[in-house]
Amino acid sequence: MTLTELRYVVTLARERHFGRAAERCHVSQPTLSVAVRKLEEELGIPLFERSKSNIRVTESGLRIVEQAQRVLDQVGVIKDMAQDGKNQLSSPLKVGAIYTIGPYLFPHLLPELRRAAPDMSLYIEENYTASLRQKLRHSELDAIIVALPFEEAEVVTLPLYDEPFVVLLPADHPLTACDEITAEQLAQEQLLLLGPGHCFRDQVLESFPLLVATVTRRREGNGPTLVTEGSSLETIRHMVASGLGVTVLPLSAATGMRYHEGVLAVRPFAAPVPFRTVALAWRVTFPRPKAIDVLSLAASQCRVVAKASAAKPAAAKG
Numbered sequence: 001m002t003l004t005e006l007r008y009v010v011t012l013a014r015e016r017h018f019g020r021a022a023e024r025c026h027v028s029q030p031t032l033s034v035a036v037r038k039l040e041e042e043l044g045i046p047l048f049e050r051s052k053s054n055i056r057v058t059e060s061g062l063r064i065v066e067q068a069q070r071v072l073d074q075v076g077v078i079k080d081m082a083q084d085g086k087n088q089l090s091s092p093l094k095v096g097a098i099y100t101i102g103p104y105l106f107p108h109l110l111p112e113l114r115r116a117a118p119d120m121s122l123y124i125e126e127n128y129t130a131s132l133r134q135k136l137r138h139s140e141l142d143a144i145i146v147a148l149p150f151e152e153a154e155v156v157t158l159p160l161y162d163e164p165f166v167v168l169l170p171a172d173h174p175l176t177a178c179d180e181i182t183a184e185q186l187a188q189e190q191l192l193l194l195g196p197g198h199c200f201r202d203q204v205l206e207s208f209p210l211l212v213a214t215v216t217r218r219r220e221g222n223g224p225t226l227v228t229e230g231s232s233l234e235t236i237r238h239m240v241a242s243g244l245g246v247t248v249l250p251l252s253a254a255t256g257m258r259y260h261e262g263v264l265a266v267r268p269f270a271a272p273v274p275f276r277t278v279a280l281a282w283r284v285t286f287p288r289p290k291a292i293d294v295l296s297l298a299a300s301q302c303r304v305v306a307k308a309s310a311a312k313p314a315a316a317k318g
Helices: 003-015 018-025 029-043 059-082 102-116 129-137 183-187 199-207 209-219 233-241 251-255 289-309 311-315
Strands: 048-050 055-057 093-098 122-127 143-147 155-170 191-194 228-230 246-250 264-268 275-283
Touching: 003 018, 003 029, 003 059, 018 029, 055 059, 093 102, 093 129, 093 289, 102 122, 102 251, 102 289, 122 129, 129 143, 129 275, 143 199, 143 289, 155 199, 155 233, 155 251, 155 289, 183 209, 191 199, 191 233, 199 209, 228 233, 233 246, 233 251, 233 264, 246 251, 275 289
Parallel strands: 093 122, 093 143, 191 228, 191 246
Antiparallel strands: 048 055, 143 275, 155 246, 155 264, 155 275
């Protein structure tokens, strides 16, 4: 059994295709196939079920693939230990973030990180929580920034900051006369939400149980207005600016992009104010703890930015 064979089976389990797995491993398909078969013969069990159109990991193979991934992670630890004095902040860090956090956090995070670790560049990916979870588990990403709750085996989660939700309205909307918005008021409006599958949509509905019945009723055509769904927070923001309706946004998204004065208005919620907790997650076996420390510290500094931004909606009330 070799580390190369373990890397092959882990990649094949991920890709479920010999050609793609061989390409990812930079070897020919016959080379990868022979190595996988050799490992199966050594172990005495099949790791994969093969057919002309599909490859599936066997039940026993799944446990072995998971353990092989742990071994490969530990190899990274050993390599770092062997290179005594290596600067953990001198090579790129692969960081993922969910769509509703990344565009608004990174403009503040990157300058902080640049000051703290000028030689550590970032590879950045924005995606859904489920996809980021898989890529973190498979070591395709070193750390991810998500909204809690988030649980994953052998993954450490560190809360970074809390971010309140606010209401975004057209500047001439009647609700701009209010200092605070209630869930009851929101339920009477044409509401713009992200589509199903977005965790922020779920967080909004969980924060306002009254809206769940409203969304269901309007989906069935029994309500006075429709719930319009957008593909991104930016798309929703533009629809609000056009006068189509109102929406709920995280504070950073509501204040992160400027229109000309008189187009949009932001109002806080009446207590209890809904919020989300933004967190950093990484594998317990990740071999660059100093890089994680610097990243978490830089991201935590953005809490100051969020607090400073919180004054902006209030200033717009007049």
